[in-house]
Amino acid sequence: DIELINVTKVYQLGKREVKALRSISSTIRSGNFMSIMGPSGSGKTTLLNIIGALDSPTSGYVRVGGKDISDLSDRSRSKLRLSSFGFIFQGFYLLQNLTAMENVMVPMREAGISRWDAMKRGKELLYDVGLRNRFGHLPSQLSGGEQQRVSIARSMANDPSVILADEPTGELDSESSQNIINIMRGLNRNGGKTIIVVTHDNEIAKRASIRLRLKDGRISN
Amino acid sequence: DIELINVTKVYQLGKREVKALRSISSTIRSGNFMSIMGPSGSGKTTLLNIIGALDSPTSGYVRVGGKDISDLSDRSRSKLRLSSFGFIFQGFYLLQNLTAMENVMVPMREAGISRWDAMKRGKELLYDVGLRNRFGHLPSQLSGGEQQRVSIARSMANDPSVILADEPTGELDSESSQNIINIMRGLNRNGGKTIIVVTHDNEIAKRASIRLRLKDGRISN
Numbered sequence: 021d022i023e024l025i026n027v028t029k030v031y032q033l034g035k036r037e038v039k040a041l042r043s044i045s046s047t048i049r050s051g052n053f054m055s056i057m058g059p060s061g062s063g064k065t066t067l068l069n070i071i072g073a074l075d076s077p078t079s080g081y082v083r084v085g086g087k088d089i090s091d092l093s094d095r096s097r098s099k100l101r102l103s104s105f106g107f108i109f110q111g112f113y114l115l116q117n118l119t120a121m122e123n124v125m126v127p128m129r130e131a132g133i134s135r136w137d138a139m140k141r142g143k144e145l146l147y148d149v150g151l152r153n154r155f156g157h158l159p160s161q162l163s164g165g166e167q168q169r170v171s172i173a174r175s176m177a178n179d180p181s182v183i184l185a186d187e188p189t190g191e192l193d194s195e196s197s198q199n200i201i202n203i204m205r206g207l208n209r210n211g212g213k214t215i216i217v218v219t220h221d222n223e224i225a226k227r228a229s230i231r232l233r234l235k236d237g238r239i240s241n
Numbered sequence: 242d243i244e245l246i247n248v249t250k251v252y253q254l255g256k257r258e259v260k261a262l263r264s265i266s267s268t269i270r271s272g273n274f275m276s277i278m279g280p281s282g283s284g285k286t287t288l289l290n291i292i293g294a295l296d297s298p299t300s301g302y303v304r305v306g307g308k309d310i311s312d313l314s315d316r317s318r319s320k321l322r323l324s325s326f327g328f329i330f331q332g333f334y335l336l337q338n339l340t341a342m343e344n345v346m347v348p349m350r351e352a353g354i355s356r357w358d359a360m361k362r363g364k365e366l367l368y369d370v371g372l373r374n375r376f377g378h379l380p381s382q383l384s385g386g387e388q389q390r391v392s393i394a395r396s397m398a399n400d401p402s403v404i405l406a407d408e409p410t411g412e413l414d415s416e417s418s419q420n421i422i423n424i425m426r427g428l429n430r431n432g433g434k435t436i437i438v439v440t441h442d443n444e445i446a447k448r449a450s451i452r453l454r455l456k457d458g459r460i461s462n
């Protein structure tokens with residue numbers, strides 16, 4: 021379970037303050053499929069990064085499995101993310117000098133998995149997202165949607181219990197999108213994984229059991 | 242008018258060949274509103290870059306206003322793009338060390354417009370895409386959809402006669418998307434501009450008078 025209690029995030033820009041999140045409280049139970057929608061700039065990415073322990077709130081608390089994660093050291097938070105959280109970033113953030121296959125293998129090698137096993141699993145994941153002829157391509161040699169799919173494959177590499185996806189189908193056509201949606205539903209229904217998706221795509225949002233809407237940094241539904 | 246005659250694009254990756262475009266022929270008349278759809282990896286971005294003189298075909302011809310652009314020097318192609326083409330890139334490609342306002346001003350300053358006039362027009366453009374409180378933010382201080390909107394504003398800076406947009410609403414919610422679609426329709430119907438949009442969004446594609454579909458590097462409709 022992931023609990024957010026009065027989570028606020030304020031950015032300081034010179035004299036101005038940007039209130040990206042204003043006292044957000046919510047509980048995401050293990051195995052939930054949650055969608056987060058809302059206008060551009062309403063705080064969705066900021067919220068997802070805080071849920072996923074990539075960022076900390078300006079005030080308020082985040083508890084993962086009952087434990088307050090702001091009490092954890094940077095090193096423990098890093099370990100938590102590597103073992104339990106799989107991220108799909110809005111900007112992909114693939115390593116530009118590594119191939120599609122090498123990018124997918126990175127989290128596995130970091131978790132101590134052998135090169136052989138990492139490569140075997142990487143193959144399956146890239147097959148699943150429709151990239152079987154693109155293993156050796158660098159990100160600069162891939163289309164926008166292909167880069168997004170490498171990013172999706174990478175997020176599932178360590179079979180994490182929580183998947184945090186920021187607009188995972190933004191660059192995909194409807195057929196590729198349906199494939200990704202089906203993969204996520206499978207991970208949720210069969211794998212019991214918690215899925216938290218920020219999306220503008222109603223095709224994904226309608227599959228969610230919990231639908232959150234943000235507006236100006238607050239929950240609006 | 243932009244004419245493509247038997248345009249082919251082949252990438253060499255070691256021993257393998259990737260045929261991104263296979264003998265594409267099409268004419269885009271001045272004032273057309275054309276959409277290009279198709280699966281991820283089907284060649285849409287490659288096609289748009291060749292239409293916009295950012296890339297050259299492996300074989301085949303591109304004529305702009307009757308002139309074969311492969312005959313032009315790099316410098317003349319650069320001048321053509323700056324004066325006549327406005328680009329919205331799939332990856333945005335904003336300059337990370339310049340603010341939203343400065344990014345929008347870049348093409349105007351390159352075209353010799355004064356700082357004063359560039360700033361005045363930059364303000365209007367950023368207002369139009371809903372970013373009036375974000376002028377001074379760096380790209381890293383903007384949401385995904387805000388960065389996309391800066392990229393859209395920048396493409397219109399020099400009031401180009403041709404706008405080439407690669408997935409311009411990929412990161413936007415439906416309301417922000419509708420605003421962008423209305424801006425493009427206005428530029429086309431009132432401003433007489435040629436609009437070529439690569440999109441997965443049917444909301445945009447249905448406004449186009451010409452709808453192209455790509456599949457495996459060929460026109461499939």
Ligand SMILES: Nc1ncnc2c1ncn2[C@@H]1O[C@H](COP(=O)(O)OP(=O)(O)OP(=O)(O)O)[C@@H](O)[C@H]1O
Pocket residue numbers: 154157160161162163164165166191192193252253254259260261279280281282283284285286287288331
């Ligand atoms: N430099 C390159 N070297 C090798 N292959 C490349 C290179 N650039 C692109 N490709 C391949 O060419 C194909 C077409 O790429 P393109 O970017 O035009 O696709 P797209 O239709 O825009 O896809 P998307 O909808 O995912 O953005 C892709 O399969 C891609 O892997």
Ligand SMILES: Nc1ncnc2c1ncn2[C@@H]1O[C@H](COP(=O)(O)OP(=O)(O)OP(=O)(O)O)[C@@H](O)[C@H]1O
Pocket residue numbers: 031032033038039040058059060061062063064065066067110375378381382383384385386387412413414
């Ligand atoms: N480092 C920063 N400094 C100042 N303001 C910031 C910073 N990062 C983000 N913001 C602002 O915080 C707000 C929320 O950003 P966030 O990325 O969470 O939005 P979002 O809902 O994900 O939007 P989108 O749908 O466009 O991706 C935005 O208005 C943005 O301009």
Ligand SMILES: [Mg+2]
Pocket residue numbers: 064065066110186384385386
């Ligand atoms: Mg976002």
Ligand SMILES: [Mg+2]
Pocket residue numbers: 163164165285286287331407
């Ligand atoms: Mg593309």
